Amino acid sequence: MPGFELFGDKERKQVNDVLDSGVLMRYGFDGMRNGHWKAKELEKALEKRMQVNHAQLVSSGTAALTVALACAKVGAGDEVILPTFTFVASFEAVLSVGAVPILVDVDDTLTLDPIAVEKAITNKTKVVMPVHMCGSMADLAPLKVICEKHGLILLEDACQAIGGSYEGKPLGSYGDLGCFSFDYVKTITCGEGGAVITNNQEFYKLADQYSDHGHDHIGKDRGAEGHPILGYNYRISELHAAVGLAQIERLDDFIATQKRNYTILKEALEQIPEVSFRRVPKNGVENYSFLSFFLPTEEMARKTIKAFSENGVDACFYWFNNNWHYYRKWEHLKDLNSLNGFSKELREGLPNYNMSDFSISDQWVGRNISCLIKLGWSEDEVIARANNMSNLIKKQLS
Numbered sequence: 001m002p003g004f005e006l007f008g009d010k011e012r013k014q015v016n017d018v019l020d021s022g023v024l025m026r027y028g029f030d031g032m033r034n035g036h037w038k039a040k041e042l043e044k045a046l047e048k049r050m051q052v053n054h055a056q057l058v059s060s061g062t063a064a065l066t067v068a069l070a071c072a073k074v075g076a077g078d079e080v081i082l083p084t085f086t087f088v089a090s091f092e093a094v095l096s097v098g099a100v101p102i103l104v105d106v107d108d109t110l111t112l113d114p115i116a117v118e119k120a121i122t123n124k125t126k127v128v129m130p131v132h133m134c135g136s137m138a139d140l141a142p143l144k145v146i147c148e149k150h151g152l153i154l155l156e157d158a159c160q161a162i163g164g165s166y167e168g169k170p171l172g173s174y175g176d177l178g179c180f181s182f183d184y185v186k187t188i189t190c191g192e193g194g195a196v197i198t199n200n201q202e203f204y205k206l207a208d209q210y211s212d213h214g215h216d217h218i219g220k221d222r223g224a225e226g227h228p229i230l231g232y233n234y235r236i237s238e239l240h241a242a243v244g245l246a247q248i249e250r251l252d253d254f255i256a257t258q259k260r261n262y263t264i265l266k267e268a269l270e271q272i273p274e275v276s277f278r279r280v281p282k283n284g285v286e287n288y289s290f291l292s293f294f295l296p297t298e299e300m301a302r303k304t305i306k307a308f309s310e311n312g313v314d315a316c317f318y319w320f321n322n323n324w325h326y327y328r329k330w331e332h333l334k335d336l337n338s339l340n341g342f343s344k345e346l347r348e349g350l351p352n353y354n355m356s357d358f359s360i361s362d363q364w365v366g367r368n369i370s371c372l373i374k375l376g377w378s379e380d381e382v383i384a385r386a387n388n389m390s391n392l393i394k395k396q397l398s
């Protein structure tokens with residue numbers, strides 16, 4: 001998946017444009033910048049590739065989620081439904097706007113189960129946040145129906161899924177708001193960076209203002225700009241945007257390479273009847289950044305991942321035991337270890353995460369192994385890896 005694997009002349013050229021002008025700031029300095037507006041250009045490129053009216057670049061994926069929630073006016077005591085399997089950033093963003101993360105079970109898609117979502121809705125629910133973990137999506141059509149029925153916002157955390165699609169729409173563009181991350185390990189990278197995409201003009205206006213101290217970006221004189229709302233600084237720099245501009249041009253090539261490598265691995269593992277695969281919803285196309293499969297039991301999955309690591313099969317993850325991506329090891333959330341406390345609304349709204357029953361998620365994630373698909377592998381290397389993985393899995397099963 002990582003764009004950093006194929007980093008080179010195109011990125012260097014874009015960055016040098018910025019270094020030559022010396023304007024590292026995305027706004028203002030019109031006279032000095034020799035016509036270079038890397039952040040604006042990357043926003044235009046994202047709008048085109050994602051088929052949306054608006055893209056707002058920000059400093060990270062976490063910032064994108066925070067800005068998306070803020071521009072949808074999600075705040076004190078509002079509930080946001082998200083899956084037990086995600087990166088910690090998803091709930092960090094929710095907490096940072098004073099809202100309550102409500103974790104619900106995943107299904108065989110490894111992301112939000114629509115039935116579990118509907119059950120979790122209360123009169124405080126404001127947002128449903130599917131997280132397209134490891135490059136594939138939830139059943140988005142039923143989630144959209146649920147959101148429309150209850151008047152909720154559908155916010156896609158597409159940080160790991162850029163380049164995938166659903167019903168012909170790029171992931172991130174299907175809901176009311178979509179978020180991407182361009183951190184160093186994502187499919188395409190800016191070093192650090194993120195984006196909010198939307199077709200909603202009002203959300204976009206507020207995202208643009210909120211991410212730059214509430215400035216309205218009207219008129220030529222930065223110092224005379226109005227600030228209609230209180231904001232924050234979530235700006236991306238021109239240097240980071242320049243890297244992203246080179247990378248987004250390569251996105252479709254990256255996806256094609258991932259698809260080739262993914263397909264070789266999948267075709268090999270398909271020969272093993274006991275192995276099943278993560279369900280990709282009908283009309284969904286993943287971005288092939290990971291191959292995620294299930295073993296018949298948790299014990300078998302544990303034995304397999306151990307055999308992989310002892311026999312040189314790197315880049316595979318057993319998320320069930322992972323500190324960052326699965327609720328079991330989120331002690332900081334369970335113990336509410338906040339540095340500065342929580343508002344009364346937030347404290348009163350928070351569920352007791354230690355008492356929650358996520359045994360259904362455990363049954364899926366406990367049997368899952370996800371293998372990162374690298375861009376740099378040659379076809380021969382992938383074939384050798386596929387054989388090695390198949391043999392090791394068969395050994396555990398026998």
Ligand SMILES: *Cc1c(COP(=O)(O)O)cnc(C)c1O
Nearest residue numbers: 060061062087089159160181183
């Ligand atoms: C990486 C990631 C984020 C956060 O992105 P950063 O750019 O690292 O802040 C959020 N959600 C998911 C699912 C991610 O994988």
